[in-house]
Amino acid sequence: MKTAHPFTSEPGTVGEGLAQRGVSRRNFLKYCSTLASLLALPAGMAPVLAAAIATARRQSVIWLSFQECTGCTESITRSHSPTLENLIFDLISLDYHHTLQAASAEAAEQAREQAMHDNVGKYLLIVDGSIPLGNPGYSTIAGISNHAMLLDSARGAAVIVAVGTCATYGGIPKADPNPTGAVSVSDIVKDKPIINIPGCPPIPVVMTGVLAHFLTFGKIPELDGLGRPKVFYGETxxxxxxxxxxxxxxxxxxxxxxxxxxxxxxxxxxxxxxxxxxxxxxxxxxxxxxxxxxxxxxxxxxxxxxxxxxAGGFYQALSMPITPVQGTLAAAAAAGAAAGVAVTWHNRSKKSAARAAHQKMTVDDLKREEQ
Amino acid sequence: MNSLDLLTFARGTALNAALAVCAFGILLRLFEIFGLGRKADLSPARPTTPGSGWRTMYARSIPPPGMVRRDPVTYIAGYVFHIGLFITILLFAPHIELIREVTSLGWPSLPSALVDALAVASIIALLVLLAHRFSNPVKRLLTTGGDYLAWVLTLLPLLTGYLAYHHLLFEYTFMLALHILSVELLLMLLPFTKLFHVVSVFISRWYNGDISGRKGVAS
Known part of the structure; x- marks a missing residue:
């Protein structure tokens, strides 16, 4: 007897993919409940989330890696396979990702261009790594500078997700003295919605959670002043x-x-x-x-x-000075003492001068004035 | 510049600058005061009262008989403010870490909640003292702009510290940066306002006690 599958099995949907992988509806709903609680949604939203994710078309995703260490990719792929987070991520259509894709060289670049062409205005652009502005040659992919590739790929994206502290804020490449002139995605792209998911690396479930939010509601989650989803970055x-x-x-x-x-x-x-x-x-x-x-x-x-x-040493308490202050204190105290001596000398010489200029009067002088 | 950058600035460049101005100013003023010199007192000292200066340092730290009853607001709020401020500065763990880093001296801290309560008491005392300054005609007459400046400079670190600790008004990182910057403003102006009494209070009490003793008004 043929049993109805728990998921909507329209071809190309996330539900179909999950069904093919043998994920039970029970497990899927458990995952959706976890996601709902992570996203601070009411418990009643879990089935809505489930329905939306299951029937969502596989989202075309282009993942660009610039000046980075692949830690962000490591984070998202090392989520104790096979977890549902991982499966959800597998079931988006990851059309371009240096580390994970099988294609190489021109075929890889063609995949990116094809995805951009087929899904213009709809695809999700994920970026990890900072962008060097010092010299285009500092970091290139297939001879294309990071800056040019970002601008080109951002043009047709629905939303950009900057993943990791390098893409969101410049990260370690931007650390003083910033030899490559590294900047973040939001320093370059100004005309697209950008979700920042900082962290070195970011938490896997935060990445998948944000993705699930986008798949479910078709819009970006509420962000804070630094472009971070409030639901994950709202508290210290x-x-x-x-x-x-x-x-x-x-x-x-x-x-x-x-x-x-x-x-x-x-x-x-x-x-x-x-x-x-x-x-x-x-x-x-x-x-x-x-x-x-x-x-x-x-x-x-x-x-x-x-x-x-x-922002100071990792092992310095937050209330400690970032740079040693003892030298400054000693120099300032010495300068203060020297200035004090100078002022004292000035005061005393003024006093001495006044004393020297003082003319004594005798009784005879007064008598002469009376006459 | 984001909040963490502002905090980094407050903990680095600004802190160095504030400490430099503070140390410079304190040493300058101490040398200036001690270098003033006094005319030789040619008259013989009145019945010698050794230790008059030292006794005055203590005597003026406690209220003279009857004065608490006569002016309770000034005395009680004054004590609450000073003791609260003293404990808030010296017995809060993060503050001790700063002192330990700069001087290598450290001591145990009090629980944060207790320090918080004392900081609130200090803030309330400061507000009461300001209201009293406005309402008391003699105090109002004696008050200058410098007094209000000193009041603001003292209130700001207490207030920003309280707001940061309780995550009020702004997010914590920004509020913490404001707190440290307000302390730095206080440090920079301390040598050049009446707040210099932090350094000079016992010096001047000793001098007043000693000179008075010499003139026959021993404490």
């Missing part, structure tokens, strides 16, 4: 950290291996940047929800914030 690591009560109680680890560290006390004094880092690590965690840096004993380095690389 510190605010959601399980060690936060220790911060409030004034209980801090003084070194990485002391008793306090073993008890799980706050890592603020060891340089944790959780208080100024907006990301979802403390809630979604990493490696299939196993842990996140602070849970494994290391402070947050703030990798999803703009210019985090130049």
């Amino acid at each position: 690591i510190h605010d959601r950290c399980y060690r936060r009560p220790f911060y409030d109680q004034g209980k801090f680890a003084q070194s990485f291996d002391d008793e306090a560290a073993r008890r799980g006390w706050c890592l603020f004094k060891l340089g944790c940047k959780g208080p100024v880092t907006y990301n979802a690590c403390a809630t979604t965690k990493w490696n299939d929800g196993t842990s996140f840096p602070i849970q494994s004993g290391h402070g947050c380095i703030g990798c999803s914030e703009p210019n985090f690389w130049d």
